Amino acid sequence: MDVDDDCDSLFGSSGSDRGDADAGQCGGVDEQPQVASRQTPPIAGLFFFPALLSREVHDRVLAQVSDCGYFSLDADEDERGSDDTETTGLGDGKDAYDRSPRNQAMLFARLLPCNAVGQADADNKAGTGYDSAEADDPAADAQACSGLPRWAVELIQHLRQTLMAVADDQLPLDVKQLVFPTSGMLSRQLILxxxxxxxxxxxxxxxxxxxxxxxxxxxxxxxxxxxxxxLTHASGKVHQLFLPSGSVLLLSREARYEWKHGIPARSIDLVRSADDPGHVEAIARSIRLSITIRSMLPGADIVGE
Ligand SMILES: O=C(O)CCC(=O)C(=O)O
Ligand SMILES: [Fe+2]
Incomplete structure (x- = not known):
């Protein structure tokens, strides 16, 4: 078993106050992790794409998110010591992450026809879909009407393009349409x-x-x-799935409603090697940003009476 030294854990396990109403931070540290798989677990409605985001797209999204300053230092909130100003390893220009005690940002899109965000230029751009220099710029239009930042519109567009292009036997059409409906009204929520x-x-x-x-x-x-x-089921079944950077996990149906998902707090994960299932790697946790993209149920974007 070898420890992957490429993935320095740059910060210790520090307290945090994840504010998502439905997902609190995990308390204790899991001392004896089970061995996780890199393969899609046999859970109905769960679809896993370990390398859906190319490194280029991955790095671009990170740079754009970093520029937005969600996690930038606010002097009053800076409870971290000056020793925490090392590079994160997330990529260039990620200074914003280094000193911040914040760990969560939520973004909401306005209620819009489904095709206003995520579909505008989907059919005429291959590859990354990140050519923003065009005079006729559907991403800019979508951004203006959705209220989402440009990077979020572009990411949703990119995900739509790449997931719709996945063969139907790997991602059934009805699941694609669940995530990217073509009619009706949709209000998106993103959580970082x-x-x-x-x-x-x-x-x-x-x-x-x-x-x-x-x-x-x-x-x-x-x-x-x-x-x-x-991923845990009321029956007692548990699956451990390794989510590498650049991966996209889709939860639908049973996987979304009947299985819980969470991240055990620990600094090293044991992961079965993809090439050699007999070999187990110990992979040190590093800094990680997740972006969860969901649709609000009708009326759920209105808070209060
Ligand atoms: O960090 C993750 O990948 C999980 C996030 C999550 O489950 C949530 O935001 O509800
Ligand atoms: Fe969740």
Whole structure:
């Protein structure tokens, strides 16, 4: 068993106050991790794409997110010591993450016709879909009407393009249409979670009265690094799935409603090698950003009476 030294854990396991109503931070550290798989677990409605985001797209999203400053230092909130100003390893220009005690950001799109965000230029751009220099710029239009930042519109467009292009036997059409409906009204919510070192996330089902079916979990971080997601069923069945940076996990149907998902707090994950199933790697947790993309149920975007 070897420890992957490429993935320095740059911050210790520090306290945090994840504010998502349905997903609190995991408390204790899991001392004896099970061996996680890199393969899609046999859970109906769960679809896993370990390398859906190319490194180029991955790095671009990170740079754009970093520029938005969600996690930038606010002097009053800076409870971290000056020793925490090392490079994160997330990529260039990620200084914003280094000193921040914040670890979560939520973004909401306005209620829009489904095709206003995520479809505007889907059919005429191959590859990354990141050619923003065009005079006729559907991403800019979508951004203006959705209220989402440009990077989020572009990411959703890119996910739509790449997932719709997946063969139907790997991702059934009805599941694609669940995540990217072509008619009706849609209000998107994005949540960004920043994990440092061995931080975890309590096991949960995303709020069933607030979020629709079809949830995308995108993982960002140093190349080769990632985290283990634990999926648990009331029957007692448990699956441990390694989510590398650049991966996208789609939860729908049973996987979304009948299985809890969470991230055990620990600094090293044991992961079965993809090439040699007899070999187990110990992969040190590094900093990780996840971007969860969900649709709000009708009316769930209105808070209060
Ligand atoms: O960090 C992750 O990948 C999981 C996030 C999550 O489950 C949530 O935001 O509800
Ligand atoms: Fe969740």
């Amino acid at each position: 979670n920043l994990y440092r070192g061995g931080e975890g996330l309590a096991s949960h089902v995303d709020l069933v009265n607030r979020f629709a079916d079809g949830i995308l979990l995108c993982s960002f971080g140093p190349s080769g690094c990632g985290t283990v997601m634990e």
